[in-house]
Amino acid sequence: MPQNDSAPVSQPSAEPEHSPAQAAGATEQAAPAAEQAAPAAPRAPLPGEPGFKAPLTEKQLKRANQTIKGMFISVGLTLAVVLPVVFLNPGSSKDTYTGQHVDQAAVAQAAQQNITTQGFQALNPSWPEGWYVNRATWNAGAADGVGYWSLGVIKDNNHYGEVLQTDAANPSWISLVTDGSLPTGATREIDGVAWEERTLASEKKPKSLLVAKIDRYTYIVRADGGDEDFLGELAGIVQHGIPDAASGSERG
Numbered sequence: 001m002p003q004n005d006s007a008p009v010s011q012p013s014a015e016p017e018h019s020p021a022q023a024a025g026a027t028e029q030a031a032p033a034a035e036q037a038a039p040a041a042p043r044a045p046l047p048g049e050p051g052f053k054a055p056l057t058e059k060q061l062k063r064a065n066q067t068i069k070g071m072f073i074s075v076g077l078t079l080a081v082v083l084p085v086v087f088l089n090p091g092s093s094k095d096t097y098t099g100q101h102v103d104q105a106a107v108a109q110a111a112q113q114n115i116t117t118q119g120f121q122a123l124n125p126s127w128p129e130g131w132y133v134n135r136a137t138w139n140a141g142a143a144d145g146v147g148y149w150s151l152g153v154i155k156d157n158n159h160y161g162e163v164l165q166t167d168a169a170n171p172s173w174i175s176l177v178t179d180g181s182l183p184t185g186a187t188r189e190i191d192g193v194a195w196e197e198r199t200l201a202s203e204k205k206p207k208s209l210l211v212a213k214i215d216r217y218t219y220i221v222r223a224d225g226g227d228e229d230f231l232g233e234l235a236g237i238v239q240h241g242i243p244d245a246a247s248g249s250e251r252g
Helices: 020-037 058-088 104-112 171-177 228-241
Strands: 131-139 148-155 159-166 182-190 193-200 207-214 217-224
Touching: 148 228, 159 228, 171 217, 182 228, 207 228, 217 228
Parallel strands: none
Antiparallel strands: 131 148, 148 159, 159 217, 182 193, 193 207, 207 217
16 A cells, blocks of 8 residues: 655644633632722721710700800900990091190199109190190000100191100110101201101101100100101200209290
């Protein structure tokens, strides 16, 4: 018989096929691994465990609501009392006092009864026509121990100035009562007395001030910024109205 010299032909091996049941089993095996990788969500603490907060009871909720209502009622009553007082008593200003004349001599005499400084003589000058005092007070200086006499002065109902007088002035007190004013480095000579010029740099209410020590007293005069002529006139009147140490009368 003739021999067949051709090499045997190899058949490709077939890959095993997975049944649907086997595929499902593989999926179920992968699922637990994914679940183990995901972090567990934190649970709320149970009674007896740290951090557990018991819910408010009905009575506690009622008391809390009553407290809040009481707070609103209290605030409302406070505003009802305070606001009318604020509106009826506006802050002091030039317009507040314009036209209000004060018997300066009578106030000065009454103030002498309350002045605690031994021998203090309150400034009581004579004013030219069109000038008048609309405020005269004695400040005992309870906070810093420096008592001082204070006058509010009006000229022609257009110019407003203030005069302060004390016999216990110091740099801290001068800065305090002038709202932190600073010396300009210049002086103004009025009838032989050198007054130190100071200024209060304020965007709303700039002030110009003059300070001088005459005999035992220190005097501060101030006016609105830019009203330099009025400020000089006021200082001159104060200077000539200083009581004589011996007689108690004005120097003239």
